[in-house]
Amino acid sequence: MNREIIPAPAVGLDFRKLYGHQQSIAIRANDLIFVSGMVAVAPETGERLHGSVTSEAHRIFQNLKLILESAGSSLAQIVQVHAFIYDRIEYDVLNRVYEKYLVHQPPARTVWSVKIESGFKVQLDAIAIAQ
Amino acid sequence: MSTKREIIQPKNANLNVSKNFSLPHSPGVRAGGFIFLSGMVSIDPATGERAMGTVASETRQILSNMAHMLESAGSAMNKVVKVNVLLYDMLEWDNMNRVYREFFPTDPPARTTCGVQLAGGLKVEIECIALA
Numbered sequence: 670m671n672r673e674i675i676p677a678p679a680v681g682l683d684f685r686k687l688y689g690h691q692q693s694i695a696i697r698a699n700d701l702i703f704v705s706g707m708v709a710v711a712p713e714t715g716e717r718l719h720g721s722v723t724s725e726a727h728r729i730f731q732n733l734k735l736i737l738e739s740a741g742s743s744l745a746q747i748v749q750v751h752a753f754i755y756d757r758i759e760y761d762v763l764n765r766v767y768e769k770y771l772v773h774q775p776p777a778r779t780v781w782s783v784k785i786e787s788g789f790k791v792q793l794d795a796i797a798i799a800q
Numbered sequence: 801m802s803t804k805r806e807i808i809q810p811k812n813a814n815l816n817v818s819k820n821f822s823l824p825h826s827p828g829v830r831a832g833g834f835i836f837l838s839g840m841v842s843i844d845p846a847t848g849e850r851a852m853g854t855v856a857s858e859t860r861q862i863l864s865n866m867a868h869m870l871e872s873a874g875s876a877m878n879k880v881v882k883v884n885v886l887l888y889d890m891l892e893w894d895n896m897n898r899v900y901r902e903f904f905p906t907d908p909p910a911r912t913t914c915g916v917q918l919a920g921g922l923k924v925e926i927e928c929i930a931l932a
Contacts, residue, residue: 700803700832748805748829749836749929757917768824774807775818778825779839779927781886782917798803798831 673697675704678739681715682732688715695736697799702742706753706794707732708785717787722759725791726766734770737797746798747776753792757782763791806830808837808873814848815865817841827869830932835875839886839927840866841918850920855887855895858924863903870930879931880909886925890915896924 675695677683684690684705695704709718709725712735718728734744750771754763760780768775776795785792808828810816818825818838828837842858843865844851851861867877887896893913901908909928918925 701834746805748831750825757919760919764824771824774805775825777827777829777836777838777927779884779886779925781914783914796836798805800803 671698675702675736675740678735679712681710681712682736683715684710695740697740700799701748702737702740702797702799704733704736704795704797706751706792707736708787708789708792717789719788719790722754722762722790723766725789726763726793729791729793730766730770733793733795737795741800742797743800744770745773746800747771747795748798749796750776750778751794752778752780753783753785753794754780755782755785755790759790803832804830808835808869810865810869811872812845812868814845815843815868817843817848820848828873830873833932834881835870835873835930835932837866837869837928837930839884839925840869841920841922841925850922852921852923855892855923856899858922859896859899859926860902862924862926863900866926866928867903870928873932875930875932877903877930878907880904880928881931882929883909883911884927885911885913886916886918887913888915888918888923892923 709728842861
């Protein structure tokens with residue numbers, strides 16, 4: 670059994686340092702990687718990139734890709750996603766972006782329509798296989 | 801090291817909601833010794849249509865379908881380790897809980913319940929992680 674912190678692959682994704690969030694970006698435990706809820710920030714600077722559900726979701730998938738690939742995994746290795754959106758009415762808007770990144774044999778998923786921190790419209794967390 | 805990632809399908813095709821409703825997720829995935837199920841809503845196993853009802857009736861239908869889903873994948877309700885319950889209104893928490901306990905009578909799994917907006921007039925959505 671081991672539990673290993675995955676370091677932020679870019680300074681802008683170090684939420685603990687930049688925003689004081691008391692969390693790691695991701696943890697590897699046995700064969701799985703657990704990624705914290707990701708929002709639309711610029712990986713180079715950490716600047717919040719508020720936008721539409723579409724633009725935020727694109728940014729988030731790019732960030733998840735960076736994190737998972739830095740840990741030797743990939744988007745295709747994701748097994749479960751929690752997709753948080755600020756309003757259920759945008760469900761289909763999310764799906765349009767979502768299916769561009771998770772095409773073949775997509776992961777299990779639940780969409781939660783909730784209030785998201787800092788006025789973001791989308792947040793995604795993920796569990797992936799560590800390769 | 802390579803861990804397999806396998807998609808799970810219900811034996812009853814009517815419960816394959818992601819396929820029947822063309823949604824971009826799978827019913828479930830087996831990986832790393834666990835099974836991860838997508839959020840399930842109340843679906844009539846005889847027709848595949850949404851079965852809207854009370855929080856109690858939807859909870860019963862979902863958990864019954866969840867048992868089928870897990871059994872289709874060689875797992876079972878007593879192997880569930882974590883459940884997330886999404887309710888349209890937290891005032892109905894007890895109505896969910898009364899039915900829920902019938903399905904997990906002893907040593908129930910870890911659970912989180914949240915009040916959220918749900919789609920299509922449904923009142924309950926439930927997802928879980930179980931041992932494979």
